[in-house]
Amino acid sequence: MNGGLRKMSGKTLIVSLLFILLTSGxxxxxxxxxxDPVTAAIEAAKEEMQTNIxxxxxxxxxxxxxxxxxxxxxxxxxxxxAKNAVNILMKNLMDFSVGTLAFFLVGFGLMFGATxxxxxxxxxxxxxxxxxxxxxxxxxxxxxxxxxxxxxIVSGAMAERTKFVSYLIYSFFISLFIYPIFGSWxxxxxxxxxxxxxxxxxxxxxxxxxxxxxxxxxxxxxxIILGPRIGKYGPDGNPKAIMGHNLPLAALGVFILWFxxxxxxxxxxxxxxxxxxxxxxxxxxxxxxxxxxxxxxAWVVIGKPDASMALNGALAGLVAITAPCDGVSPMGAIVIGxxxxxLVVFSVIFIDRVLKVDDPVGAVSVHGVCGLWGTxxxxxxxxxxxxxxxxxxxxxxxxxxxxxxxxxxxxxxGIVLFWTLSKTVGLRVTAEEELKGLDIGExxxxxxxxxxxxxxx
Amino acid sequence: MKLxxxxxxxxxxxxxxxxLAKADVGKMSVTNSLGCxxxxxxxxxxxxxxxxxxxxKKVRLEIGVNQDFVQKTIDTIISAxxxxxxxDGKIFVVNLEECIRIxxxxxxxxxxx
Numbered sequence: 028m029n030g031g032l033r034k035m036s037g038k039t040l041i042v043s044l045l046f047i048l049l050t051s052g053x054x055x056x057x058x059x060x061x062x063d064p065v066t067a068a069i070e071a072a073k074e075e076m077q078t079n080i081x082x083x084x085x086x087x088x089x090x091x092x093x094x095x096x097x098x099x100x101x102x103x104x105x106x107x108x109a110k111n112a113v114n115i116l117m118k119n120l121m122d123f124s125v126g127t128l129a130f131f132l133v134g135f136g137l138m139f140g141a142t143x144x145x146x147x148x149x150x151x152x153x154x155x156x157x158x159x160x161x162x163x164x165x166x167x168x169x170x171x172x173x174x175x176x177x178x179x180i181v182s183g184a185m186a187e188r189t190k191f192v193s194y195l196i197y198s199f200f201i202s203l204f205i206y207p208i209f210g211s212w213x214x215x216x217x218x219x220x221x222x223x224x225x226x227x228x229x230x231x232x233x234x235x236x237x238x239x240x241x242x243x244x245x246x247x248x249x250x251i252i253l254g255p256r257i258g259k260y261g262p263d264g265n266p267k268a269i270m271g272h273n274l275p276l277a278a279l280g281v282f283i284l285w286f287x288x289x290x291x292x293x294x295x296x297x298x299x300x301x302x303x304x305x306x307x308x309x310x311x312x313x314x315x316x317x318x319x320x321x322x323x324x325a326w327v328v329i330g331k332p333d334a335s336m337a338l339n340g341a342l343a344g345l346v347a348i349t350a351p352c353d354g355v356s357p358m359g360a361i362v363i364g365x366x367x368x369x370l371v372v373f374s375v376i377f378i379d380r381v382l383k384v385d386d387p388v389g390a391v392s393v394h395g396v397c398g399l400w401g402t403x404x405x406x407x408x409x410x411x412x413x414x415x416x417x418x419x420x421x422x423x424x425x426x427x428x429x430x431x432x433x434x435x436x437x438x439x440x441g442i443v444l445f446w447t448l449s450k451t452v453g454l455r456v457t458a459e460e461e462l463k464g465l466d467i468g469e470x471x472x473x474x475x476x477x478x479x480x481x482x483x484x
Numbered sequence: 485m486k487l488x489x490x491x492x493x494x495x496x497x498x499x500x501x502x503x504l505a506k507a508d509v510g511k512m513s514v515t516n517s518l519g520c521x522x523x524x525x526x527x528x529x530x531x532x533x534x535x536x537x538x539x540x541k542k543v544r545l546e547i548g549v550n551q552d553f554v555q556k557t558i559d560t561i562i563s564a565x566x567x568x569x570x571x572d573g574k575i576f577v578v579n580l581e582e583c584i585r586i587x588x589x590x591x592x593x594x595x596x597x
Binding site for chain 1 (some may be wrong): 514528529
């Protein structure tokens with residue numbers, strides 16, 4: 028090159044340089060034009076990949092939450108008597124199945140359709156949504172299993188004395204409108220809707236209030252209208268222990284629920300990113316703290332490390348961390364779970380001995396009371412807006428508004444629904460059937476054919 | 485000494501036990517039993533196949549008592565277990581040859597109380 032340059036005259040050199048400059052300028056422009064589509068293609072591919080990862084993760088979350096139905100079935104069967112096991116299993120199977128249909132046809136639209144200010148009015152049966160692909164179908168299955176979780180909470184509190192047909196009717200209504208309409212106020216904006224609670228800044232990441240408290244307060248209404256099981260309270264009004272027939276099943280159920288909660292909370296990101304791992308950590312810490320503290324409190328108050336209380340404690344921690352799991356520190360999660368673990372023991376004792384409401388599995392304490400606590404805890408422990416992090420009292424007040432609304436809505440409708448059922452179809456089986464067991468009375472079969480079981484309680 | 489054998493409705497066990505404790509009859513053995521009598525059975529069905537169950541679940545109490553406790557025990561069981569419905573159960577009273585407490589080797593009346 029140097030030798031060639033020397034042979035050139037000055038004029039030629041300038042022309043050549045100009046030419047080089049020009050051509051290189053053109054080349055740069057061409058390169059820029061060529062790079063953009065590639066970058067864009069990469070970006071598009073990355074985006075599509077992320078979308079698909081989100082869909083896969085959300086579906087995995089949904090499948091884990093579906094498995095919680097098995098957890099609920101085992102917990103409730105284990106904590107109740109052998110003569111009612113078939114009935115409990117049927118209630119858990121049917122509230123999911125009836126609920127799935129009602130939620131698909133109506134509930135999902137009320138919850139996530141374009142809102143009229145009160146609730147959603149579109150997307151019934153996902154009408155107008157292209158079949159086969161798209162986010163809506165993933166979102167539907169994810170929300171269906173959440174709706175079914177709210178529905179199935181009630182079966183435990185109403186165990187061992189509820190008419191099966193009345194329970195089916197209740198299952199239909201909770202998934203049809205009770206759960207979806209409240210859900211639309213807090214979560215509608217996740218799709219096409221938008222509700223007044225979320226506009227206020229109400230925080231409920233995975234549903235301490237929307238799912239668990241709503242189920243818990245309905246359960247309370249049901250248990251009140253039903254009245255206690257025969258033999259639960261002596262003539263002097265003192266509560267008696269009616270022991271569950273299979274603690275191994277109950278423990279299996281709790282482990283399944285804990286496992287399923289890794290879909291419930293981390294799944295609620297509906298996003299495949301690092302937040303999954305973080306939320307799994309806060310979820311797990313709260314559950315562990317709940318179990319440990321419930322055991323210690325029971326040890327002190329009752330005198331023994333009661334297994335049924337420790338199991339309830341793990342669930343209490345999980346329910347409480349459900350709302351705040353994405354926005355609290357690991358230490359915050361431990362405190363939230365620990366308080367829930369203590370709360371559940373005192374709540375079970377309070378409901379049993381003071382309110383004298385018969386809740387065989389502690390569903391009202393675990394889901395209603397600890398759901399309420401978890402919701403309020405957002406206002407204390409949220410790292411952005413919580414009271415303990417300098418966010419002031421505003422968030423706490425918003426949380427209290429949401430939790431209070433959930434109580435009024437779910438408990439109020441629950442009382443009306445169950446009272447109406449008791450006056451029409453009948454809510455409770457006959458005393459004779461209750462004594463013999465609902466398995467034979469309602470379903471004509473036994474859970475443990477060939478086994479000798481004591482049915483003397 | 486008599487051995488009192490009572491077949492009662494399972495859900496009456498708790499009441500009977502408490503009534504007996506109040507009447508100072510604190511010792512008994514209890515077993516599950518199946519039996520049939522005047523009470524009709526019930527229908528069960530399994531996968532669409534119907535069948536009758538006429539062996540019903542009952543609870544069997546065995547109580548060894550001294551002579552002066554026989555009537556009291558019987559009356560107590562009756563008062564606690566009676567509903568007036570068919571199926572309330574039956575009481576059998578049989579002579580008791582001997583009674584020995586394993587721990588001390590005591591026999592007869594002393595061993596029963």
